[in-house]
Amino acid sequence: MLEIQNLHASVEGKEILKGINLHINPGEVHALMGPNGSGKSTLSNVLVGNPLYTVTQGTITFKGKDLLAMPAERRSHEGIFMSFQQPVEIPGVSMNSFLRAAVNAKRKYMGQPPISGAEFLKLIKEKRQLVGLDDSFTRRGVNEGFSGGERKRNEIFQMAVLEPVLTILDETDSGLDVDALRIVAEGFNKLRTPQSSAICITHYQRMLDYLRPDVVHVMLNGCIVKTGGPELANRIEEEGFDWLKNVEN
Amino acid sequence: MSSINQYIDLYLQHADLLNQGSHPLINAHRAAALSGLQTHGLPSRKDERYKYTDIDKALAPDYGLNLQRLSIPFSTRYQCRVPGMRSRLYHVVDDTLAGGDILDTPQIFVGPLTLFAERYPEKFKKYYDSESESGKSNALARLNTMLVQNGIVVFVAKGYKESDLLQFINLSAGGVPMLTNRRQLIILESGAEATILACNHSGSQIDHLTNEVVEVWQEEGSKLQYYTIDDTVASDSILNTTHIVQSAGSRLEYASITLSGGLARREVDIYLRGADASVQASGFVVGDGEQHVDNNLLVVHDAPACQSDVLYKYILDGQAVGAFAGKVYVSPGAEQTDSQETNANMCMSPEARMYTQPMLEIYADDVKCNHGSTVGQFNDNALFYMNQRGISPEDGRKLLQQAFAWDVIERIPLLPLRQRLMRMVESRFRLADSCNDCGICISKV
Numbered sequence: 273m274l275e276i277q278n279l280h281a282s283v284e285g286k287e288i289l290k291g292i293n294l295h296i297n298p299g300e301v302h303a304l305m306g307p308n309g310s311g312k313s314t315l316s317n318v319l320v321g322n323p324l325y326t327v328t329q330g331t332i333t334f335k336g337k338d339l340l341a342m343p344a345e346r347r348s349h350e351g352i353f354m355s356f357q358q359p360v361e362i363p364g365v366s367m368n369s370f371l372r373a374a375v376n377a378k379r380k381y382m383g384q385p386p387i388s389g390a391e392f393l394k395l396i397k398e399k400r401q402l403v404g405l406d407d408s409f410t411r412r413g414v415n416e417g418f419s420g421g422e423r424k425r426n427e428i429f430q431m432a433v434l435e436p437v438l439t440i441l442d443e444t445d446s447g448l449d450v451d452a453l454r455i456v457a458e459g460f461n462k463l464r465t466p467q468s469s470a471i472c473i474t475h476y477q478r479m480l481d482y483l484r485p486d487v488v489h490v491m492l493n494g495c496i497v498k499t500g501g502p503e504l505a506n507r508i509e510e511e512g513f514d515w516l517k518n519v520e521n
Numbered sequence: 522m523s524s525i526n527q528y529i530d531l532y533l534q535h536a537d538l539l540n541q542g543s544h545p546l547i548n549a550h551r552a553a554a555l556s557g558l559q560t561h562g563l564p565s566r567k568d569e570r571y572k573y574t575d576i577d578k579a580l581a582p583d584y585g586l587n588l589q590r591l592s593i594p595f596s597t598r599y600q601c602r603v604p605g606m607r608s609r610l611y612h613v614v615d616d617t618l619a620g621g622d623i624l625d626t627p628q629i630f631v632g633p634l635t636l637f638a639e640r641y642p643e644k645f646k647k648y649y650d651s652e653s654e655s656g657k658s659n660a661l662a663r664l665n666t667m668l669v670q671n672g673i674v675v676f677v678a679k680g681y682k683e684s685d686l687l688q689f690i691n692l693s694a695g696g697v698p699m700l701t702n703r704r705q706l707i708i709l710e711s712g713a714e715a716t717i718l719a720c721n722h723s724g725s726q727i728d729h730l731t732n733e734v735v736e737v738w739q740e741e742g743s744k745l746q747y748y749t750i751d752d753t754v755a756s757d758s759i760l761n762t763t764h765i766v767q768s769a770g771s772r773l774e775y776a777s778i779t780l781s782g783g784l785a786r787r788e789v790d791i792y793l794r795g796a797d798a799s800v801q802a803s804g805f806v807v808g809d810g811e812q813h814v815d816n817n818l819l820v821v822h823d824a825p826a827c828q829s830d831v832l833y834k835y836i837l838d839g840q841a842v843g844a845f846a847g848k849v850y851v852s853p854g855a856e857q858t859d860s861q862e863t864n865a866n867m868c869m870s871p872e873a874r875m876y877t878q879p880m881l882e883i884y885a886d887d888v889k890c891n892h893g894s895t896v897g898q899f900n901d902n903a904l905f906y907m908n909q910r911g912i913s914p915e916d917g918r919k920l921l922q923q924a925f926a927w928d929v930i931e932r933i934p935l936l937p938l939r940q941r942l943m944r945m946v947e948s949r950f951r952l953a954d955s956c957n958d959c960g961i962c963i964s965k966v
Contacts, residue, residue, distance in 0.1 A: 320909050348911035360906040364924025373920060374910040381911070413924070414906075430910065 273298045273469055274438060279330035281318045287328070288314040290494035296438070301470045303480050303505055306491035307513050312473045313357060315491075316440045319471075320354045321347050334438070348374075349381035353436035355427035357443045362414035367426075370414045371396060371433055378434065399432035403459040421452035428459045435463075439470040445479040457482030477509040490516055524581040525563045525664070528700075529555065532667050535588055542590040543670040544638040550650045554666035563660045573844030573876050574786045574815045576661065579760060584700035584730055586668065587615060593694045593724075595619055601690055601720050605937035608686035614694050614724070615701040615731075616671045628681040630674060634704055637674040644676065648708055648738050652764060659788065662762045665702045665734040672704030677713035677743075686938070687717045693731055693757050694724035705735040709743035711768075716746040716935065721782075723753040735763040739771040741795065748933065751779040752945070755810060758784035769795025769824065776803040776933060778942060779814050780949045786815040793820070793827040793855075804833035805929040807922075807949050808841030808873070818847040820862075822855040822885075831862040834929050836922055837873035848880040849890060856887040864894040867925060869918075919950045 279292040288311045296302055304312050317325050319332065321344035332339040339347060362370065375395075376386045387395070396410055403425040415423050424444055431439055441460070445453050457479060460470075472483055480488075480502070488504040489496045490513065497516055498504065507515075532539065532555060540548040563580070564571040587593070595614045602608070609631070611621030623632035630637060638645045650666055677683055693701060709715060723729070739745055751759060759782065767773055779785050791800050806814045820829045835843040845864045866875045879892040899921050907917035926946045933939045 322905055344905065344908035345911050345913050348909055354909055356906065356909075360900070360902045362900075362903045362906070362921070362924065364927045365920050369920065370907070370910070370912075373912050373916060374907075377911040377913065377916065434910065 273335060275331075275333040277331045279315075279318070279332065280328045281314060281325050282328055283314065283325050288494055289318065292330070292494075292496060294489070294496065296469050296471070298437075298467045298469055299465075300487060301464075301472060301483055301485045303483070303485035303488040304471055304473045304491060305475070305488065305505065305508055310491040311494040312491055313442055316354055316442045316471065316473060319347075319440060320344060320352060345377065346381070348434070349378050351437035352440070353431050353434055353438070354440040354442060355424070355431060355444045357446065359415050359418075359423040359427055361416050361418075363416045365414050367410040367412060367414055368396070371410070371430065374430075374434060395433060400429055402432050402462055403429045404455055405429055420447035421449065424448055424452065424456055425459070428456050428463075432459070432463055437468050439468070441470060441472045441474075443473055443475070445474055445476055453478060454482065477505055480505050492516060523562055524577050525558055525660070527583070528580070528664060528668065529558060531586065538588045539668065539670060542588060544635040546638040546642060546645050546649070547634065547669060550666050554663040557663045558660060558667060561660060561663075570788065570817050570846065573842075573846070574784070574813065576760070579730065579758060579784055579786075580664075582698060582728060582730070584728075585695075585697050586700055586702075587695065588670075590617075590670065595692050595694055595724055601688070601722075603686060603688070603718070603937050603941045605940075606686050606935065607684070608688045608718075611673070611687070611689045613673060613689050613691045613703070615692070615699070616669065616703040618671075618673060628678050629683055630676040631687060632674060634672040634674055634706060637676065637706070641676070644708070648736065649706060650736070652766075659762060661732055661760050661788070662734050662764075665704060665732050665762070668700075669702040669704045669734070672706065674706045674708070675715060675717060676706075676708045677710065677715050679710040680712040682714040683716070687715060689717070689719045691719060691721045691731075692724040693721070693729040693753065695727065695729065696725070698728040699730070701729070701731045701733075703731060703733045705733070707735065707737045707745070707747070709739045709745055709771075711741040711743060713740070714744040717748070718938065719747075719749045721749070721751045721753055721757075721759060723757045726754050726756050728756045729758070731757075731759045733759060733761045735761065737763070737765040737773075739765070739767045739773060739798075741768045742770040743768075744772045746774040746933075746935070748776045748938070748942075749778070750942070750945070751782045751785050753782040755781075755783045755812070757782050759786070760784075761787040761789075763787065763789040765789070765791045765800075767791065767793050767795065767798040767800065769797060771795065771798045773800040774932075774934065775800065776805075776929070777816065778804070778946075779806045779808070780945060781807070782812060784813045786817070788817045790819045791821065791829070792823060793829065794823045796824045797826045798824065799828040799830075801830045801932060803831075803929045803932050804845075805926055805946070806833075806835040806837075806843055807926075807946070808835065808843055809838040810841065811839070812841040814841070815844040816846075817844075820847070820849045820860070822849070822851045822858045822860065825855055826857040827855065828859045829862075830860075832929060832932065833864045834925060835864075835866040835875060836869065836925060837867065837875055838869040840870075840872040842874045842876075844876040845894070846876075846878040846880070847892070848882065849892065851881075851883040851885050851888055851890065853884045855885045858885060858888040858890065860888070860890040862892040865925075866894070866896045867898060867922075868896060869898070922950050923947055
């Protein structure tokens with residue numbers, strides 16, 4: 273589904289990614305771990321086409337298509353979704369109008385007619401129950417005045433509405449208490465299909481206990497230095513990243 | 522040579538014709554206005570309140586005036602209905618009431634200025650142009666007083682509450698470049714209530730300048746909602762002078778929305794003369810192309826315990842120029858004044874220009890006042906967040922623009938009107954047919 277080869281990327285002229293290779297098959301969940309500054313968030317931002325990041329070398333193929341040639345909105349239409357580390361507040365734009373615009377943009381891309389009002393209401397009612405958000409929340413401005421937990425739940429809610437094939441969870445567990453983490457992770461698990469894949473960026477084992485990744489990667493200094501199964505995450509939980517620095521050297 | 526001279530000459534040559542087409546009580550004010558213009562001339566850009574708009578240039582074209590009161594055909598397809606609201610609809614072509622039922626009862630008068638002067642001379646004399654000789658009158662008000670022939674009066678008698686929306690569709694018309702001097706006189710006696718919507722539309726694409734004076738008198742405990750919308754073509758310009766006097770306990774909701782047009786300048790003076798009077802003044806401007814929109818506001822707290830709340834927002838694109846100057850003046854003795862003033866602006870293109878000047882002058886001790894302004898562009902993080910959800914940059918910007926507008930629109934208390942205005946703003950951003958049921962204006966050009 274996703275094939276990254278020798279990816280180099282920089283932000284503000286500084287090279288952050290230094291040759292990433294990654295292959296993700298349909299249905300797989302990959303965990304991406306690593307200390308702060310290792311390039312995890314840069315990789316996710318490059319995948320979704322954030323214009324602040326510049327790809328200097330390498331290729332990304334998604335469902336057989338050249339991902340780097342697509343603008344951000346088209347990547348979304350093709351099925352890539354990122355749960356933001358810090359979801360943005362957009363005062364004045366209601367969740368309803370925001371989501372409806374998003375749904376209709378995708379439908380237009382797929383050659384489908386815009387969603388009707390009744391259909392849309394039914395869709396969001398069904399999906400918000402997955403993450404335990406109440407009715408009033410869709411009438412509020414996007415993330416406006418939301419608590420940290422609400423923002424993260426809102427990300428999963430949007431994922432539920434947009435039904436992506438590749439989800440990137442960028443530290444979705446940060447700032448969540450134990451209960452909120454469970455709600456978010458369980459919501460995510462309910463949405464998984466045999467065809468959908470995910471990249472989960474996290475510092476903590478707890479999130480991975482819920483998501484049960486198939487593959488765990490460790491990034492250091494812009495490269496993937498170690499790839500393994502779930503046991504790799506356990507070892508990092510116990511020993512940290514220092515032993516990997518030694519491996520790297 | 523100042524461009525005012527051509528109008529002074531025109532008046533001197535055609536005073537008889539002007540007078541014939543009007544009413545003696547209106548005519549009685551012309552000489553003083555002429556004298557004021559001859560003495561003071563036009564303001565220049567060196568004058569503080571006229572820094573951002575060149576009045577001399579605005580008046581320079583050789584405009585004609587409809588001195589002979591020729592009837593100008595107009596189309597009633599300009600309906601601009603507000604769904605969900607009972608309204609009385611009036612069409613005003615230039616300065617003349619051309620459609621709609623005149624109301625003339627002991628409780629309410631809605632009709633031409635000349636008829637009001639004829640029917641209620643004492644009231645007319647009490648209110649019409651009654652502050653011009655105190656030195657407050659400006660050059661554009663003088664020009665209007667010198668040349669005005671007609672206009673509209675809304676008079677609501679003591680204690681009467683008009684529940685229907687009074688809607689005026691002002692059409693600029695004429696087959697040649699024209700100057701219209703239109704007058705509106707709005708009088709609410711004590712405890713009276715009214716809601717007025719004035720929509721300015723273009724009847725043609727020929728250069729047109731409207732020099733409008735609006736005088737509003739609100740007596741004790743009266744409530745007025747007054748909204749004005751400019752949705753005209755680029756060849757249409759408006760210079761508006763609004764003078765509002767509020768007595769004790771009166772409430773005013775004022776909003777001016779400029780969606781399109783050429784030059785639009787509004788000078789709005791609001792005098793809070795009685796205790797516990799309150800005003801909420803709002804403005805929203807969408808400017809592009811070479812639009813020039815200047816709102817100059819003065820709120821004078823002359824009595825204790827009055828509230829003023831001013832919020833103006835501009836979104837400028839292309840080479841549009843916006844200006845906002847708002848002065849809140851708290852007189853000695855106006856204790857417990859509660860005032861806030863905000864001006865927030867977005868410049869969408871590198872060529873768009875915004876001038877903003879919020880001002881506070883306080884001569885009382887016990888007051889709560891704040892003022893501020895911002896000029897910025899859209900939040901790139903918000904735009905990218907939308908892109909990631911599949912919303913194109915273009916649609917994302919439109920959503921953000923609508924959200925920016927909503928702050929102002931949501932201040933309008935009447936839900937149907939609020940929805941109607943929001944739809945107009947949304948259409949303006951879509952640049953689609955801006956108002957299908959009324960056939961206006963810029964989007965069809």
